[in-house]
Amino acid sequence: MGNSIYARADIRATLVALAVQSVAVYAANEQRNAEYIRGTLDTIRAVGLAHQCRWPDVFADIRANVAPGYLGILDAAAAELPSGVAFLKS
Numbered sequence: 001m002g003n004s005i006y007a008r009a010d011i012r013a014t015l016v017a018l019a020v021q022s023v024a025v026y027a028a029n030e031q032r033n034a035e036y037i038r039g040t041l042d043t044i045r046a047v048g049l050a051h052q053c054r055w056p057d058v059f060a061d062i063r064a065n066v067a068p069g070y071l072g073i074l075d076a077a078a079a080e081l082p083s084g085v086a087f088l089k090s
Contacts, residue, residue: 011051012058015044019062023070038077045081 022040026032041059048058059078066074 008051008053012048012053012061015048015053015058016061016065019044020065023066023074026073027067027070032073034073034077037073038080041074041077042081 019040022037026037041062044058044062045055048055063071063074
C-alpha cells in the first residue's frame, strides 16, 4: 500500500464525520453517557491540533452536522473540555 497525502480539509471532514457518528451512537444507546461524547471531542480536538486544524472551525462543522435535538449535549460536552490548549494561536 502506497503512501497517501491528505489535505487538511480531508482530515477535518474525517474528524467531523467521526464526531457526528459518535453523537449518533450516543443517541442510539439507552444508557446515555455524556463522558463518551466529551472523550470523543477531546480526542478529535487533539488529532485536529496535530494536523493544524483549528478547533473552533472543526467544532462549528460538527455542530452544523449534528441533529438539532443533540446540540445541547454536544455543547455541554464541549464546554467541559480542558482548556490546556488556550495558549495556541487560533
